[in-house]
Amino acid sequence: MDGQRISDEDLARQIRDGNEPAFEALVHRYHRPLLGYLHRMCHDYHLSExxxxxxxxxxxLTRARYKYPKPLKPYLYAIAANCLKDYLKSAYARRVIVHDPAPGMGSGRVAAESQAPFDVCHGAGDRGDPQDEAVRRLERREVVEAIARLPYTYREALVLRFYQGLTIREISQALEVPEGTVKSRLFTAVQRLKESIGDAARPCDGPKRTRRGECK
Structure with a gap:
């Protein structure tokens, strides 16, 4: 079955109706993006998997609950977010230390990795968005380390927007919060990144840059 020829929602409807190849196509389509999102949130590859x-x-197991044509992408990310929070709670109970866990899971820390074991930096959003532009100007290592230091709710919104490419509406649906709340979290997250990294987030005064994109 060529899952790329049909929409996410049609795949979900076929899965709901018992079509096994449709489920395989869905896993093939979303495994990598979801794994990237989960790893960005917890920095633990095995836990992410x-x-x-x-x-x-x-x-x-709950496919019968899906109501066609409800957008599938935020629906899946909502499930993934809840799975991660459940796993982090379990990890914390086993004394596995995690960085700034989700609300209600205590406190802890994990070292920020300089680079994920797979490429998750895709779908950075619409061109021309000031927030997108601010993030694109940052060094990759600095971005990863700074994002890892953000409070969980800000990190969650930022990763979904800039790394997973979800729209404001999709993030709102995935996190079950108003769109205004998503925008507020993104604004605060970007401001904190700028404060954390400093001049790396600011545009050059002149047109010259080094090969690495740094201001001269």
Whole structure:
């Protein structure tokens, strides 16, 4: 089955009706993006993989609840976000230390990785968005480290927007918060990144840049 020829929502409807190849196509389509999102949030590859598998399992077991043509992307990310929070709670209970866990999971820390084991930096959003432009001007290592230091709710919104390419509406649906709240979290997240990294987030006064994109 060529899952790329049909929409996410049509795939979900076919899965709901018992079409196994449709489920395989959905996993093929979303495994990498969801894994990237989960890893950006917890910086633990094995935990991310477990949460991703659990996400697909939960979707399949509750497939009858899907109401066509409800947008599938935010629906899946909502499941993934909940799976990760459940896994982080479990990890914390086993004394696995995590960085700034989701609300209600205590406190902890994990070192920010300079680069994920796979490329998750895609779908950076619409060109011309001032927030997108600010993030694009940052060094990759600095971005990863600064994002890891953000409070969970800000990091969550920022990763979904700039790394996973979700729209404001999709993030609102995935996190079940108003669009205004999403915009506020994104604004605050970007401002904190600028404060954390400093001049790396600011445009050059002149047109000259180094090969690495730094201002001269």
């Amino acid at each position: 477990e949460a991703a598998q659990e996400c697909f399992t939960r979707f399949y």
